[in-house]
Amino acid sequence: MHILIVEDESRIAKRIERMTRAIFGDTLQSLQHINTLHGAVQFIENNSLDLVLLDLNLNGASGFDLLATAVSGSFHTVIVSAYKDQAITAYEYGVLDFVPKPFNRDRLEQALNKTLVKGKTAAHDIKFLAVKKRHRIQLIPLEEVLYIKGAGVYTELFLADGKKELHNKSLEKLEQLLSPSFERIHKSYLMKMSELREIRVETGSKYMAVLKNGERIPIGRTKYKDIKAKWL
Structure with a gap:
């Protein structure tokens, strides 16, 4: 698995990174963290990925500016955000899951495990x-x-x-x-x-x-x- 975390709060990013490493173990090949939209877009365009974990508020910038780019890629996108009111829109764009903050390991693991399942996993309709x-x-x-x-x-x-x-x-x-x-x-x-x-x-x-x-x-x-x- 090659994973990118897009999160502006370093404390939360480190928590996501620690949990992700524990969940995937030896199957995790690379895990990168970027805290800006521009940096994330550049990274996505120049690297092969399996999963992007994306916050929807990055230093005041909307993660939706990156979301359309992310969901058009070959990889899956999981939103990790406190903006629960934006979950329906995120699902309509085609994200695999929406993990609301604050979250625990079980909820993040539930989202990450969806990347490993064959067949339908989404519980919400995409538009x-x-x-x-x-x-x-x-x-x-x-x-x-x-x-x-x-x-x-x-x-x-x-x-x-x-x-x-x-x-x-x-x-x-x-x-x-x-x-x-x-x-x-x-x-x-x-x-x-x-x-x-x-x-x-x-x-x-x-x-x-x-x-x-x-x-x-x-x-x-x-x-x-x-x-x-x-x-x-």
Whole structure:
């Protein structure tokens, strides 16, 4: 695990660091602490990470200025903040968890363990997927996403208007974040269940999902019965 702590209070940062080291043990490869938004952005752009622990108030600057950049990355983001009223917005952006201050080790460990779990872990609906553009971050409303295809360590978002956007998160990481409205129907696909119009069984026991717009995407053999049961 490669982890970045973004926190302006050194006492709290040291506490988070101490707990994180104790929780991850030998699986922790690097742990860095940065106390400014600018420094955090620079670090994120130039280093490979698995997790960012982000405060939402950094010397008076809003952590939301960094949040869109963070959630567009390949890693997960966990908020550690006293601003509980901002939790819903943070979840809508696509954070893995929101740990309210003050916190204890058990609550932080609960959040950190979510990074190790396969499948859905988020208890709150996200509303946007943040996509990196050349000089900006674009928030794609989740309601516009029909299905998602794995593309190596990246994913491709297929939208209702026919456009396709590249996301830096893997299919596994997006599956953790997305609500039950999306199902893993194949090792390479996540599909919005409300877009399913028909399930076809083709020659050679191949299963295909036909979407309302006519597009066809494969259903894995091991997923077929489960997807059919949830659709009917």
